[in-house]
Amino acid sequence: MGRIFISAAHGGQEAGRVDPGAIAGGTTEAREMILLRDLIVTELRSRNLEVLAVPDDLSAAGTISWINSRVRRGDVALEIHADAANSPTVRGASVFYIANNNERRSNGELLLVGLLRRVPQLPNRGVKPDTESGLGNLAFCRQIAIASLLLQIGFISNPDDRALLQTRRRDFALGIADGLASWSRVIDPTPGTPTDPNYPQINIKINGQNYAEKGILVNGNAYIPIDLVDRLQIDLSKAPNVNRITYRKIVYVKAVELRDFNIAVSWDANTRTVTLRSNLVICPGQFDKIMSNGNTSEVELQLFLRNNNENALTRFPDLPKLYREEGSVEGVNYDIAFCQMCLETGFLRFGGDLKPEQNNFAGLGSIGGGAEAASFPSARIGVRAHIQHLKAYASLEPLVNEVVDPRFRFVTRGVAPLIEQLSGRWSADLDYGTKINAMLKRLYDSAGFLNANR
Incomplete structure (x- = not known):
């Protein structure tokens, strides 16, 4: 053993x-x-x-x-x-x-x-x-x-x-x-020489087409040849943590790590095939830009919420619709705002400093450093305040609707056009932007953007 x-x-x-x-x-x-x-x-x-x-x-x-x-x-x-x-x-x-x-x-x-x-x-x-x-x-x-x-x-x-x-x-x-x-x-491995492993071969499929060269299975993880990564036009030079191994004079990388480069990766155990898809609906250059178009439908947002909290829509049945409408009006990517809401509220479970009756879906503070976070008269106004606060950080453009965000005027406009730049600003958590990005990938995976043609 x-x-x-x-x-x-x-x-x-x-x-x-x-x-x-x-x-x-x-x-x-x-x-x-x-x-x-x-x-x-x-x-x-x-x-x-x-x-x-x-x-x-x-x-x-x-x-x-x-x-x-x-x-x-x-x-x-x-x-x-x-x-x-x-x-x-x-x-x-x-x-x-x-x-x-x-x-x-x-x-x-x-x-x-x-x-x-x-x-x-x-x-x-x-x-x-x-x-x-x-x-x-x-x-x-x-x-x-x-x-x-x-x-x-x-x-x-x-x-x-x-x-x-x-x-x-x-x-x-x-x-x-x-x-x-x-x-x-x-x-516990089968008997053999530990210094001379014999990894089983696996099949590789890219965008529906079989790839001639084989991958290998290491500890249950699919590894693919490095030349395939080059063909997918992925630059790993700035990704030192991506797992690489050399096996029989060929360098392989762990396939699942390519998800971070917007490559969908799946595994079929019956055919021992790792499938990669690079034809994503989401343009990589737009993925983390706050001022950009949303991509999901209202139904896809509803399903994402319900799959993570079956009671999420009981109190706020129109929330996906409100985020799509309010985000579109101000030019804010409503997918990003919606995922930030999921992170802040625990998929509308709330708890901690936020209460459902406050209609505060993003942890917005009140003026004067009050003990409680800001409160809003309706779900729509709460969503609007969230969208406006994101626009304050991400853009220099004026608001379309009348300002309802109590702290809009305190933000240095345009200082955070990308999700990652919210870290240490919206939240003291230096991983805050990373967590929103991770939630966004979960949403797009749920909606089928990262694992199939549309």
């Missing part, structure tokens, strides 16, 4: 300071994960499994480098996190795996079942592709050279999850150890 690498998230140096992770209830995510990790390591070693604990003083990037410098075939890697949410009612455990890898999804199910058998009071939030994470992809799932998963053991911001973790830490550790042992047995 291979070895098990386990990392406790946070606690290392990030941007010149110790990263505590989420903070809630008088504790930190780093502290809770280190305590849990130590128990898991002890339990696994008592079962005669070989375990390597990642040093706690490493950054996220350092953690990945530390693991990759030591891996052997058949090893697995797990990072444990505690999530946090604006609303203290959100709770439960989930596992993230690299998108399009059905084998890794099955591994994640083993891990989650192991935990929930020991702690059945913990709600099950499911096994999810990393494209559904806040950032749209997870480095720990993608950049580790062996099979890897990221486990969120609950929400530190939720009192019930936090109490469960602190009073039944050993049960958490036993459950995770059960899942890890099962996963490790599944990954």
Whole structure:
């Protein structure tokens, strides 16, 4: 059986300071994960499994480098996190795996079942592709050279999850150890020389046409030859984190990483074929421009909301229509505004500082630094204020409608024409723009823009 690498998230140096992770209830995510990790390591070693604990003083990037410098075939890697949410009612455990890898999804199910058998009071939030994470992809799932998963053991911001973790830490550790042992047995490779792997070949299809050269399957992930990337006119020179391997004198790249270059990637297990589509409806040069045209229909926005919160449209049935109308009037891409609303409100679950009756869908502040965020008399006016605030950041053009955004005049006009430039401005979160971009890709994937001809 291979070895098990386990990392406790946070606690290392990030941007010149110790990263505590989420903070809630008088504790930190780093502290809770280190305590849990130590128990898991002890339990696994008592079962005669070989375990390597990642040093706690490493950054996220350092953690990945530390693991990759030591891996052997058949090893697995797990990072444990505690999530946090604006609303203290959100709770439960989930596992993230690299998108399009059905084998890794099955591994994640083993891990989650192991935990929930020991702690059945913990709600099950499911096994999810990393494209559904806040950032749209997870480095720990993608950049580790062996099979890897990221486990969120609950929400530190939720009192019930936090109490469960602190009073039944050993049960958490036993459950995770059960899942890890099962996963490790599944990954254990067939006999062979570790230094001379024999990866199975896979078929490649591009825009509906079969490609003559074969790809390879590595740890359940499809890899394609680098010359195919060149043919797709993708420049990887500025993407050092895209996984590359050399196998039998040919350089291959992990296919799923091409999603970040607006290439749709899917996998057919029956025919062992990785399919790539580059004929996107969305023009790449317009993707992240706030002042641009929206692309979705009202129905597509409704479906996206309902698929992520089945009760989302109960209180605000006309919200997709309002975003399309108000965005179009001011020349703001309503898809971007709509995705920002989904991020800010948790798909209209609200919680935290925002309440549904405020009709504030983007966390807009009030004048004078009041304790509460701004309130608006109707959903349409709330959407209009959101659109106007985006236009203030992204454009020098005057408003079409009368101003209803209470902080419109305080914005330096035109300072943020791109989504990424909202980071540190609209929100103090420096990943804020990345999270909106990730949500936008989820919307376009849901609408079929990223995986089919239209």
